Amino acid sequence: MTLVEDHTLIRIPTLRTERFVMRAPKPSDFEAYAAFRGSDRAAGVGGPYTREQAHDSLCGLVGHWQIEGYGRWMVTGADDTPLGVVGLMNTPAWPEPEIAWSVFAAAEGKGVAFEAAMAARAYAYTVLGWSTAISCVLRDNTRSHALAERMGATRDGSFTAPDLGELLIYRHQPARNVA
Numbered sequence: 001m002t003l004v005e006d007h008t009l010i011r012i013p014t015l016r017t018e019r020f021v022m023r024a025p026k027p028s029d030f031e032a033y034a035a036f037r038g039s040d041r042a043a044g045v046g047g048p049y050t051r052e053q054a055h056d057s058l059c060g061l062v063g064h065w066q067i068e069g070y071g072r073w074m075v076t077g078a079d080d081t082p083l084g085v086v087g088l089m090n091t092p093a094w095p096e097p098e099i100a101w102s103v104f105a106a107a108e109g110k111g112v113a114f115e116a117a118m119a120a121r122a123y124a125y126t127v128l129g130w131s132t133a134i135s136c137v138l139r140d141n142t143r144s145h146a147l148a149e150r151m152g153a154t155r156d157g158s159f160t161a162p163d164l165g166e167l168l169i170y171r172h173q174p175a176r177n178v179a
Contacts, residue, residue, distance in 0.1 A: 010066045015073065015123060017115045022073035022086065025061045029074050032082040033058050036104045044138050045102055046163045064089060070128055072100060075107075075116045083107035086116035088124055088133075093161050098134045099124065099172065101147070113147055121151070125175035132174050136167040145170075 012024035025033070037047055037054035049057065064071035072087030084103035090096075099120050101113040117135075124130040135153060137144040148170035156171035 008066070010062060012062070012065050012071065012073070013123075013127075015119050017119045019077075020083065020112060020116055021076045021078075021080070022116055022119060023076065024065075025058055025074045025085075029082045030055065030058060032104055033074075033085070036084075036102065039105065041105060042102075044141050044144070044164075061085065068097075070097075070124070073116070073120070075103075075112055083110075083112045084116070086113060087120045088128075093163075094136065095159055095169065096134055097124075097130070098136055100135065101144070114150060117147065117151060121172060130175065133172045135170045135172065136161070137170060138164065139166060139168060 010024075014024070015022040034051050034054040036042060037045075037049040037057060038051065039048055042048050061072050061074075068088075068090050070088040070090075072085045072089055074082050075084045075086050076082055082104065084101065084107055086101040086103075087099070089098055089100045099117055101117050103113045121133060124133055134156065135144070135148045135151075136159075137148060145168070151172060153170035153172045156169045158166050158168045160166050
C-alpha cells in the first residue's frame with residue numbers, strides 16, 4: 001500500500017441570519033437529528049427511520065456538498081443547539097434542485113424554516129447563480145405549503161417521488177424578482 005498525501009476537502013460555508021447560524025453538520029448534532037428522523041415528524045421525508053438510517057442520512061448531508069457543490073445546513077440557535085436542516089438539495093428522482101427544510105419539534109413555529117430557507121434561496125441565487133428554484137411538499141403538509149407561499153413561491157404542478165408518492169411543486173420567484 002502507498003499512502004498518497006492528497007486530501008479531499010469538503011467546503012461547507014457558514015451562513016448567519018438575523019437569529020440563526022447555518023453550518024456544516026457535526027457529530028454532536030446526531031442525537032437531535034436522530035430524534036427528528038425517528039419521529040413521526042420525519043414522515044414528510046420518508047420516515048420514521050432507525051438510528052442507523054439517521055446516521056447514514058446525517059453523513060449524506062455532508063456528502064451532498066462534495067458531490068453537488070451545495071447542500072443543506074444544520075440550523076442552530078446562538079447556543080449551537082440544532083433546530084433543523086435547511087438548504088439546497090438535488091436527487092435523481094426530483095425534477096430539479098430544490099430548497100428544502102425540516103425543522104425539529106422544539107423549533108416548530110419559531111420562524112426557523114422561513115428565515116433559513118430565505119437565506120438558502122439567496123445563497124442559491126447569488127453564490128450559485130441559480131435563476132429559480134423549487135420546493136417539493138407532500139399534499140397534506142399544510143405548514144410547508146404555507147411556508148412556500150410566504151416565501152412567494154407558487155404552485156407549479158406535481159410529480160411522484162418513488163419513496164414519498166405525490167409531491168406538489170412550488171416554484172420560487174426568479175432571482176431577478178427577489179430582493
